[in-house]
Amino acid sequence: MPGSEAVKRTTLRSQIADALRDEVIAARLPAGRQFTVKEIAEQYGVSATPVREALLDLCSQGLLDVELHKGYRVREFTYADFRDMVEARALIVEGIFRRSAVRALCQATPAALASVRRRAEEAGRAAQAGDLDILIGYDLRFWRELAGLVGNPYISDFLDRVRVQSWIFTVPLLRRMPSLRGRLWHGHGELVEAVAAQDAVAAESIIAAYNEHSLALISGLTE
Structure with missing residues (x-):
């Protein structure tokens, strides 16, 4: 079916974003924690592309910060x-x-x-x-x-x-x-x-x- 791969990827992207958001809210990924796309991809057993997209979604929600050449960090609030x-x-x-x-x-x-x-x-x-x-x-x-x-x-x-x-x-x-x-x-x-x-x-x-x-x-x- 045309576009089926895109649909699957988008669904996987959403699932990863939701799972990571839950981890951040519950403080299992605590404020200040650094990680890379590779680390998360290995944790969930998926390719880097949907992970990268999911992490960018969480950045747009104000939950993560991008650290140049280092990966991502859970945002710290005061x-x-x-x-x-x-x-x-x-x-x-x-x-x-x-x-x-x-x-x-x-x-x-x-x-x-x-x-x-x-x-x-x-x-x-x-x-x-x-x-x-x-x-x-x-x-x-x-x-x-x-x-x-x-x-x-x-x-x-x-x-x-x-x-x-x-x-x-x-x-x-x-x-x-x-x-x-x-x-x-x-x-x-x-x-x-x-x-x-x-x-x-x-x-x-x-x-x-x-x-x-x-x-x-x-x-x-x-x-």
């Missing part, structure tokens, strides 16, 4: 960066509650809202239990689906990018705590109900409290 991330994601989420976005939410199907609610429940349970590895996946899916209700892929993509970067910075710090039970934000369900009710004021209040919680928790871990 607490100042994290503060800016929190501000950025707050501004992005505000776009979800604009009047035009509310109209889009009114048109969301019951199935789409039900899916977001399920993600909220799963993320909330993981957060309350302090299960960081499970929370990360559900949390990212929750925010992608919530933003996706608006029907604007740019909002969804920008928010996902900033949230991934936030996790990359915070995960190593959170892993230092002896227990995360009851320490992580778990208001996903409350936020969904505010959005479903088109209560922008309540939703923005929940987000503001969430951001304050995030900054206070991480600030205490960086001191």
